[in-house]
Amino acid sequence: MASAPASGEDALIARYFKPIATDPGAFALDDDAAVLKALGADVVVTTDAVVEGVHFLADDPPDAVARKALRVNLSDLAAKGATPAGFVLTLALRTADDAWLKPFAGALGEDAKSYGCPLLGGDTVSTPGPITISVTAFGRVPADKMVHRSGARPGDRVVVTGTIGDAALGLDILKGGAVGSALAGDEAARQMLIGRYRVPQPRNALASTIRMYASAAMDVSDGLAGDLTKLCAASGVSAAIHAPGIPLSRPASALVASRKVAIETLIAGGDDYEILCTVHGVDFEVFAQDARKAGVPVTPIGAVIAGSAIPSFMDAQGRELLLKRRSWSHF
Amino acid sequence: MASAPASGEDALIARYFKPIATDPGAFALDDDAAVLKALGADVVVTTDAVVEGVHFLADDPPDAVARKALRVNLSDLAAKGATPAGFVLTLALRTADDAWLKPFAGALGEDAKSYGCPLLGGDTVSTPGPITISVTAFGRVPADKMVHRSGARPGDRVVVTGTIGDAALGLDILKGGAVGSALAGDEAARQMLIGRYRVPQPRNALASTIRMYASAAMDVSDGLAGDLTKLCAASGVSAAIHAPGIPLSRPASALVASRKVAIETLIAGGDDYEILCTVHGVDFEVFAQDARKAGVPVTPIGAVIAGSAIPSFMDAQGRELLLKRRSWSHF
Numbered sequence: 280m281a282s283a284p285a286s287g288e289d290a291l292i293a294r295y296f297k298p299i300a301t302d303p304g305a306f307a308l309d310d311d312a313a314v315l316k317a318l319g320a321d322v323v324v325t326t327d328a329v330v331e332g333v334h335f336l337a338d339d340p341p342d343a344v345a346r347k348a349l350r351v352n353l354s355d356l357a358a359k360g361a362t363p364a365g366f367v368l369t370l371a372l373r374t375a376d377d378a379w380l381k382p383f384a385g386a387l388g389e390d391a392k393s394y395g396c397p398l399l400g401g402d403t404v405s406t407p408g409p410i411t412i413s414v415t416a417f418g419r420v421p422a423d424k425m426v427h428r429s430g431a432r433p434g435d436r437v438v439v440t441g442t443i444g445d446a447a448l449g450l451d452i453l454k455g456g457a458v459g460s461a462l463a464g465d466e467a468a469r470q471m472l473i474g475r476y477r478v479p480q481p482r483n484a485l486a487s488t489i490r491m492y493a494s495a496a497m498d499v500s501d502g503l504a505g506d507l508t509k510l511c512a513a514s515g516v517s518a519a520i521h522a523p524g525i526p527l528s529r530p531a532s533a534l535v536a537s538r539k540v541a542i543e544t545l546i547a548g549g550d551d552y553e554i555l556c557t558v559h560g561v562d563f564e565v566f567a568q569d570a571r572k573a574g575v576p577v578t579p580i581g582a583v584i585a586g587s588a589i590p591s592f593m594d595a596q597g598r599e600l601l602l603k604r605r606s607w608s609h610f
Numbered sequence: 611m612a613s614a615p616a617s618g619e620d621a622l623i624a625r626y627f628k629p630i631a632t633d634p635g636a637f638a639l640d641d642d643a644a645v646l647k648a649l650g651a652d653v654v655v656t657t658d659a660v661v662e663g664v665h666f667l668a669d670d671p672p673d674a675v676a677r678k679a680l681r682v683n684l685s686d687l688a689a690k691g692a693t694p695a696g697f698v699l700t701l702a703l704r705t706a707d708d709a710w711l712k713p714f715a716g717a718l719g720e721d722a723k724s725y726g727c728p729l730l731g732g733d734t735v736s737t738p739g740p741i742t743i744s745v746t747a748f749g750r751v752p753a754d755k756m757v758h759r760s761g762a763r764p765g766d767r768v769v770v771t772g773t774i775g776d777a778a779l780g781l782d783i784l785k786g787g788a789v790g791s792a793l794a795g796d797e798a799a800r801q802m803l804i805g806r807y808r809v810p811q812p813r814n815a816l817a818s819t820i821r822m823y824a825s826a827a828m829d830v831s832d833g834l835a836g837d838l839t840k841l842c843a844a845s846g847v848s849a850a851i852h853a854p855g856i857p858l859s860r861p862a863s864a865l866v867a868s869r870k871v872a873i874e875t876l877i878a879g880g881d882d883y884e885i886l887c888t889v890h891g892v893d894f895e896v897f898a899q900d901a902r903k904a905g906v907p908v909t910p911i912g913a914v915i916a917g918s919a920i921p922s923f924m925d926a927q928g929r930e931l932l933l934k935r936r937s938w939s940h941f
Contacts, residue, residue, distance in 0.1 A: 314756055315654075322653055324643060324731060326732060328700040330735055367657040406661045406742065
């Protein structure tokens with residue numbers, strides 16, 4: 280008798296995912312489960328799903344979708360001070376479309392390699408609905424050293440990495456909004472902003488610095504204002520933010536200066552995947568020095584203060600900005 | 611100022627999932643990640659997604675859906691010899707419907723407690739499509755002691771737990787197929803079979819016995835014939851199965867005896883969530899004794915043989931059954 284004919288599902292896994300499951304704990308995807316060695320560390324676990332039409336657009340390139348699905352999870356690991364250790368993937372697809380799967384798996388494998396976060400296992404299922412990709416990622420931190428949302432203390436500096444609001448502008452362009460017209464003459468800026476929406480650049484290079492110096496941290500995924508509100512609530516503190524000090528990219532800055540986009544839109548927009556953290560004053564200089572060495576721009580934007588008020592964002596004149604919306608919510 | 615208004619998503623998590631996230635490593639779902647302590651063991655990781663209309667039916671009760679989503683993963687941990695350690699959940703919903711979420715979360719919490727597998731974290735997202743639930747579950751095994759698919763050796767006995775094919779019959783009843791009419795007078799049998807489809811009974815009680823005595827193991831989720839084919843391929847062996855010895859429930863047995871259902875249908879049907887394992891001859895008696903103590907019925911159904919042929923299923927006259935289909939595949 281011939282050997283067993285592979286099912287469509289098994290053939291799909293063999294063709295696209297086995298080649299990128301190179302970690303010994305993945306058992307070449309030939310088993311029902313993977314093994315993750317903790318190596319004496321705490322295993323940090325985070326999970327995030329992305330849905331076609333909600334987190335990415337139906338015509339987003341499949342390689343970008345793969346990178347986003349993994350990187351939104353890598354961003355959580357970075358913010359928690361954890362070193363990536365691996366991930367599992369569940370993929371709900373309408374059809375096993377080679378033209379989509381090949382670049383998807385290829386880019387996933389590249390990111391797994393470059394971030395040191397190997398594919399350990401997964402599940403591929405059919406769906407009549409939108410493509411839905413769920414990633415659970417694992418990291419390692421020394422025992423009890425995960426960085427929480429809850430450690431911010433009055434007097435700490437509030438810091439963000441990179442620039443804020445670019446992804447919200449990129450999404451607006453992709454949806455045919457006003458930002459695209461405002462940047463009609465500047466294709467480089469349009470592409471940069473779209474890239475910021477489609478392919479996050481998680482700050483894993485900063486993880487050990489976060490672990491050493493941040494009193495609290497989280498990644499900015501649902502809007503800076505809302506995420507800072509969550510961090511403050513978890514820490515039992517408030518914060519005062521100097522809005523003009525929030526780091527913006529050149530195009531975002533120009534759009535705000537020309538009053539085509541309000542700063543409120545940028546700080547309530549999602550998909551930044553930068554890190555928001557708080558750092559004790561005495562640690563700030565060495566923190567900033569470490570960040571420079573890691574190649575990650577960090578900017579202090581305000582201070583943690585006592586109290587339970589919602590964090591306030593002040594304009595250049597010291598007036599509080601009225602934020603109608605602080606973050607993105609699914610429901 | 612008032613405290614921060616919770617978003618719909620945060621309110622949903624606070625109302626339904628925080629109460630069941632009692633493990634200290636879940637940080638009351640107030641953080642971006644969870645911590646799993648390996649306690650010196652290997653962490654076994656498995657992930658399975660269930661999709662409305664594919665793995666469960668739109669009118670399946672939400673409590674049954676929750677149990678199935680978790681238990682299909684618990685079944686993998688059992689087959690790998692692992693003790694449950696926790697799970698994360700991603701939930702893609704069209705709306706935040708209290709009438710669905712309350713029984714869903716309630717049943718999930720009950721199962722988490724009774725199987726010792728606490729909710730560690732998750733992600734709740736909106737979808738325009740079918741409800742999609744992805745669970746990643748973790749277990750612990752002593753270092754390098756996970757039970758693989760690949761350890762079966764010629765001469766080993768092939769063993770299954772419980773009974774085979776009931777879930778396939780239950781699904782046929784729910785879909786209005788011929789099985790329902792054949793059992794028109796026997797509501798108890800109909801309900802039992804439907805229950806076997808909707809709510810698997812994973813064999814976690816047998817995990818340590820599997821770890822001690824099984825040379826290879828996997829759970830039967832896509833059909834006994836196909837899953838045995840996979841186990842044999844991974845082990846580089848074949849198997850000869852005595853089909854009349856395959857354990858069937860009373861209704862399944864009656865349907866086969868009256869020729870209303872073919873045994874082929876039962877061994878190619880999915881959703882059994884029993885354990886298929888191989889046990890060396892000298893270990894079989896003590897394995898069976900341990901299983902009895904654990905309260906899990908085990909039945910030897912054949913033998914592992916040398917070769918690379920697809921496993922054969924023989925009828926009472928020793929003739930090989932012709933299997934047109936061996937298992938369920940999504941694509």
